Amino acid sequence: MDADKVFKALGDPTRRRLLDLLCEKNGQTLGQLCENLDMARQSATQHLDLLEAANLVNTVKRGREKLHFINPVPLHDIYERWVRKFERQRLSLLHDLKQELEGGDQ
Amino acid sequence: MTRETTSFVYVTYIRSTPQKVFEAITRPDVARRYWGHENVSDWKAGSKWEHIRANDERTVELVGKVVEISPPTRLVMTWANASQADDPSQYSRVTFAIEEYDTMVRLTVTHDELEAGSGMAKGISQGWPAVLSSMKSFLETGSGIDLFAKPKSA
Numbered sequence: 213m214d215a216d217k218v219f220k221a222l223g224d225p226t227r228r229r230l231l232d233l234l235c236e237k238n239g240q241t242l243g244q245l246c247e248n249l250d251m252a253r254q255s256a257t258q259h260l261d262l263l264e265a266a267n268l269v270n271t272v273k274r275g276r277e278k279l280h281f282i283n284p285v286p287l288h289d290i291y292e293r294w295v296r297k298f299e300r301q302r303l304s305l306l307h308d309l310k311q312e313l314e315g316g317d318q
Numbered sequence: 319m320t321r322e323t324t325s326f327v328y329v330t331y332i333r334s335t336p337q338k339v340f341e342a343i344t345r346p347d348v349a350r351r352y353w354g355h356e357n358v359s360d361w362k363a364g365s366k367w368e369h370i371r372a373n374d375e376r377t378v379e380l381v382g383k384v385v386e387i388s389p390p391t392r393l394v395m396t397w398a399n400a401s402q403a404d405d406p407s408q409y410s411r412v413t414f415a416i417e418e419y420d421t422m423v424r425l426t427v428t429h430d431e432l433e434a435g436s437g438m439a440k441g442i443s444q445g446w447p448a449v450l451s452s453m454k455s456f457l458e459t460g461s462g463i464d465l466f467a468k469p470k471s472a
Binding site: 238239267270272281283284285286287288289292296 | 324325326327328329330331426428446447448450451454455463467
């Protein structure tokens with residue numbers, strides 16, 4: 213919901229690694245995530261908190277466990293806002309160029 | 319033998335009301351405008367629902383049953399490919415939870431009981447982020463995202 217938070221959350225290799233780990237296997241506990249990270253649980257928790265604040269990760273309590281789920285919806289919002297718009301323009305420029313070179317308008 | 323299942327949880331915050339978000343899911347005339355599909359049902363617990371492509375062919379793509387419904391905060395339904403409607407093992411479950419959050423609505427879509435590695439699991443993990451982005455855009459600005467957009471070609 214807040215693009216600044218999303219970009220900030222993504223601007224760190226550990227947090228990107230955490231997202232990759234959740235992409236591979238969604239719904240992991242902190243312990244499972246730490247097995248693949250060379251860092252203390254406390255540091256991992258701080259990274260996960262930032263990802264959660266950016267709405268890139270959601271947690272669900274299941275019994276005594278807290279499971280982490282990747283939430284790509286804000287990434288999609290950013291894609292729509294910052295990528296697709298420019299992609300469309302580029303494609304339309306290519307389209308115009310092709311028309312011009314091939315004389316498709318005649 | 320129990321099959322291995324997988325789940326996904328999607329959250330989006332929308333500047334809207336719970337009623338409007340609920341209608342965006344359950345009213346065909348609203349859903350077609352940002353989803354390109356309609357969810358058609360009489361929306362009673364136990365009733366069938368169908369996910370119908372909003373074009374001339376009106377293909378029924380998904381089917382299921384309404385498990386639980388309490389407007390405008392909660393909707394639980396089962397979900398399967400129309401082509402696999404006869405196979406009980408192919409049904410997964412979708413839960414929509416709608417709650418007020420400051421001046422916004424927090425919409426959580428939980429899709430679980432999915433067969434790990436299945437085509438459906440892959441499909442929905444691409445589909446939900448796009449649908450929820452489009453719903454947010456539609457409810458906040460009045461226009462959704464064209465989910466079937468293709469590069470403009472000569």
